[in-house]
Amino acid sequence: MSVLAANSHILCREVHHREHQQQFWSAAGGSFVLPKSSGFGFFHRNRDSKKILRRDLKVEAFWPESRPTFVEMEPINDSDHLDHILSHAQQLSQPIVIDWMAAWCRKCIYLKPKLEKLAAEYETKVKFYYVDVNKVPQTLVKRGNISKMPTIQVWKDGEFKEEVIGGHKAWLVIDEVREMIQKFI
Numbered sequence: 663m664s665v666l667a668a669n670s671h672i673l674c675r676e677v678h679h680r681e682h683q684q685q686f687w688s689a690a691g692g693s694f695v696l697p698k699s700s701g702f703g704f705f706h707r708n709r710d711s712k713k714i715l716r717r718d719l720k721v722e723a724f725w726p727e728s729r730p731t732f733v734e735m736e737p738i739n740d741s742d743h744l745d746h747i748l749s750h751a752q753q754l755s756q757p758i759v760i761d762w763m764a765a766w767c768r769k770c771i772y773l774k775p776k777l778e779k780l781a782a783e784y785e786t787k788v789k790f791y792y793v794d795v796n797k798v799p800q801t802l803v804k805r806g807n808i809s810k811m812p813t814i815q816v817w818k819d820g821e822f823k824e825e826v827i828g829g830h831k832a833w834l835v836i837d838e839v840r841e842m843i844q845k846f847i
Contacts, residue, residue: 733781735761735774735790741802748820751789757818757846759839761792762808770812773828776836777814783840787847814839818846 738744738760751758761777763770774792781790795803795811806815812828814835824842828835 729785730782732775732778733785733790735778735781735792738791738793738798738802740799741805744802744805747789747791748817751817752820755819757788757816757823757843759788759790759843760806760815760817761790762795762803762806762811762813762815763792764795764811766796767811769828769832773812773832773835776832777839780836780839784843784847788843814842816842816846 738747747758759777759781761770761774763774765771777790777792781788784790793802793806795808806813806822810827810829812835813825814828815825816823823846826835826838826842
């Protein structure tokens, strides 16, 4: 029998042969529990290749030390909200990343989930936010000195430090953002 896993190195299998016990698949960092109840089914064949038994398996996976694959960015609504975020980040001595975007901007929409994935990599070190420039007061947009979108900025110690203007391929933008973050963590 084979099991598809997110992790390709399943190390060992402990099988308990009694009919009502469970099968455990141990892997690096997690396990699969295979109760003999409902879920995936397969047929067991005897030596004459006749179907003699149908078994049902339900696959559950858990990884106790797992990290999220993406972290949803929080919106910034106005200048007061930005001030609050900056002061909190300054107390923690943490940089923040702000994605200045618009709902109509195709590249902005395409880039946002990639930035959320990047946010998962820096989950405890950097906080990620976004500003939809059409839904906030223009004083906030002027404060960020935004002229093109998407613009991704790093702020630390309450002030703007560096930016990437993302008018090119998303993977290049993400690499540039990653390099920019590394300078300030």
